[in-house]
Amino acid sequence: MAVLPVGYSEVPPGKIAAVVTCLEMTARPALRREPVAPGWTVDLIERPALERYRDLFRRIGQDWLWLSRLNLDDAKLAAIIHDPAVEVRTLRVDGADEGLMELDFRESGVCELLFFGVTPKFVGQGAGRWLMNRAIACAWSRPIRRFWVHTCTLDHPGALAFYLRSGFHAFARRIEIADDPRLAGTMPRGAAPQVPIIE
Numbered sequence: 001m002a003v004l005p006v007g008y009s010e011v012p013p014g015k016i017a018a019v020v021t022c023l024e025m026t027a028r029p030a031l032r033r034e035p036v037a038p039g040w041t042v043d044l045i046e047r048p049a050l051e052r053y054r055d056l057f058r059r060i061g062q063d064w065l066w067l068s069r070l071n072l073d074d075a076k077l078a079a080i081i082h083d084p085a086v087e088v089r090t091l092r093v094d095g096a097d098e099g100l101m102e103l104d105f106r107e108s109g110v111c112e113l114l115f116f117g118v119t120p121k122f123v124g125q126g127a128g129r130w131l132m133n134r135a136i137a138c139a140w141s142r143p144i145r146r147f148w149v150h151t152c153t154l155d156h157p158g159a160l161a162f163y164l165r166s167g168f169h170a171f172a173r174r175i176e177i178a179d180d181p182r183l184a185g186t187m188p189r190g191a192a193p194q195v196p197i198i199e
Contacts, residue, residue, distance in 0.1 A: 004175060009175075011177060011198075013198050013199055014179065014180055014183050014198070014199060015177050015178065015179060015180060016065060016154065016177070016178055016179075016180045016195060017175060017176065017177045018152035018153045018154045018175070018176050019152060019153045019173060019174075019175060020150050020151070020152040020153075020173065020174040020175070020176050021150065021151055021152070021160055021170050021172075021173055022148065022149075022150045022170070022171055022172040022173070022174070023148060023149055023150065023151070023163050023164070023168035023169060023170050023171065024146055024147065024148035024149075024168060024169060024171055025136075025146070025147050025148075025167050025168050025169065026145060026146050026147075028136065028140040029136065029166070029167030030167075031133045031136060031137070032129055032132075032133065032165065032166065033129075034126060034129050034130045034133055035125070035126035035129070035130060037126070037127070037130050039093060039094065040091060040092070040093055040127070040130060041091075041092045042089050042090070042091060042092070042101075042131070042134045043089060043090050043092050044087060044088075044089050045088045045089065045090055047081075047082045048081055048082075048088050050074055050077055050078060050081075052097070053069075053077070053081055053088065054069070054070065054077075055097075056090065056097045056100050056119075057069050057070070057100065057115070058070070058187075059119045059120075060099070060100055060115075060117040060118065060119055061115075061117065062187055062188075062191045062192070063120065063156075063191065063192055064117075064154055064155045064156060064192065065154050065180075065181060065182075065187070065191065065192045065195060066115070067178060067181040067186060067187070069115075070181065070186045070187070071181075071186065081102070083106065085104070085105045085106040086102065086103070086104050086105070086106065086114070087102070087103040087105070087138065088100070088102050089101045089102075089103070089134075089135075089138065091118060091122075091127060091130075091131050093122070098118060098119045098121070098122050098127070099117065099118040099119065099122065099127055099128075099131045100115055100116065100117055100118075101113065101115070101116050101131055101132075101134070101135040101138070102114040102115040102116070103135065103138055103139055105142060105144075109143070109144055109145045109146065110144060110145070110146045110147075110148070111139040111142065111144050111146070111147045111148075112147075112148055112149065113135060113139070113147065113148070113149035116131070116132070116135060116149065117156075118131060123156070128162060129162075129166075132162075132166050136166070136167070147168075148168075149163060149168060150174075151163060152176060154192070154195060180197060180198075182197055183197065183199065
């Protein structure tokens with residue numbers, strides 16, 4: 001494993017960099033109090049249509065430069081989200097997809113929360129806490145010994161604290177460098193204005 005030197009490391013123009021924190025829970029935690037949410041449901045979407053999935057992924061992640069799934073062609077994306085051991089569930093409100101939890105059970109005894117979030121209009125409304133309670137219940141309904149997730153400094157500023165409050169504990173930190181999706185044309189140039197473009 002390459003180790004970065006202490007101090008500053010240059011990030012080339014056209015790239016973005018993030019500090020990634022990996023978190024886990026090894027026992028089912030007590031669920032947090034949640035808002036009363038009449039009409040909110042979580043639906044398991046078996047073999048989701050790729051455009052439906054990409055639309056929700058963009059609406060949730062564009063402000064935070066979620067790019068990994070947008071870089072996949074149809075076959076590679078389908079190979080993941082149509083795998084029987086990967087569960088794609090959406091928060092449905094008034095007939096629309098407004099949140100995503102993607103649970104990966106492909107490793108025996110382990111569940112990874114691959115993606116989790118709600119659309120901008122539901123941020124700050126308690127929808128994340130409500131959806132996380134269901135993610136925890138779904139994950140621990142299987143015979144797992146570990147539930148884990150990672151977040152990064154490009155994500156919502158409250159994401160790391162949210163995961164810690166939800167019962168996860170940090171166990172590793174990594175640096176991720178990627179092509180800026182706004183320069184690659186995967187996202188509009190105006191996406192995530194809090195992260196300056198450096199060409």
